[in-house]
Amino acid sequence: MYRDFPPYSYLEKGSPAGIDVEVGKKIAEQLSVQPAWFWLTPDETLNDDLRNAVWKCHYMGGGVADIMLRVPYDINYDNDKVSIVAPYHKERWTVARNTEKLAELVNLAPFMYHKVSVEVDSVPDLTLTTALRGRLVEQVTLFLSIDEAVSALKKGEIDAVAGMRSQVEWSVKASGDDLDRQMDSQKFAISDESIVSWPRRAWDIGIAVKATFPELTNKVDAAVMAMIDGGQMAPLFNEYQVSYELPAKPAP
Structure with missing residues (x-):
């Protein structure tokens, strides 16, 4: 899991806390094993992260994990070292x-x-x-994290x-007491209708397993599908004040 990446991990x-911690616990439970957490610092690319996390390890050592959570799921993604399911x-x-x-x-x-704030070096940035041909640049304020940006909001x-x-929902909704959250929900609106022209507004997230572990891959895939079909996934997200959206069904 990625370190310092609320509300996920x-x-x-x-x-350890976060949505992906809870997902990991449920997967481990269904596989009848005890979870152990491998904290990953993001590298420059997704391929770097997959190498460091599951199929080789970082060049400075440290080992690898059996599975990596919160990986963009794309059936056209080309990396023969991992299976993303x-x-x-x-x-x-x-x-x-x-x-x-x-x-x-x-x-x-x-x-x-x-003024609109974004996380530095992110897609929104x-x-x-x-x-609009650069007309917004003077109004864009950069922060190191979404949490800092929402604090400024x-x-x-x-x-x-x-x-x-x-991240936006968690930062807006999850802090303070019940009265603070109620006031925030009235004062701050969260919507993506203004960014319909963005080239990629949404994407599915899945789990990466080393390509040479097909049995583990199948067991993890089955465990997650059972969680979704059994209605166990949405409550994990709701616990962190995050809207759960069902991913697209993978092609057979």
């Missing part, structure tokens, strides 16, 4: 906005006049700074945040 008071969630880009400053947002044009320093829906 992170440490809370020294213990078990799509368990559909992720998408979205925008959270302060409704007192932006009552509606159906396209990107308002960001010529309203690249997309917004080049949109709540303080009124910026008017909107563009990022991964799960």
Whole structure:
């Protein structure tokens, strides 16, 4: 799992927490094994991460894991070292906005006049700074994480945040007490209707296993499909205030 990547995988008071931790526990339970966590620091590309996590290991050593969670699932992805199976969630880009400053947002044009924050070097960063022939670039504010960007939104320093829906929802909804969350839900709207023109608005996420482990691959795939079909997956996401979206059914 990726380290420091809430709400998917992170440490809370020294213990592993997050959606992918819960998914991993359920998979381990169905395979009758005890889970052990392998924390991955992102490298430059997905191929690098797959190498470091499951099929070879980092050049500085450290071993590998049996499976890697939260891998983009694409049947056309070409890497003969791994099998990517078990799509368990559909992720998408979205925008959270302060409704007192932006009552509606159906396209990107308002960001010529309203500050929008993004995570540095992310797809929203690249997309917004080049949109409308660069007319938005002066209004795009960069942060090191979505959590920091949402914090600025709540303080009124910026008017909107563009990022991964799960991260945006968790940051907007999951902090504070019940009253704070209720007030935030009224003040901040989360929607992707303004970014319909983005080239890839949504993608499925699955699990990577080393290509030479076909038996493990089949067992993991079956375990995840059983969780989805049995209605066990959505509650794991709901626990972290994240909307669960069923992924596309893989081709037979």
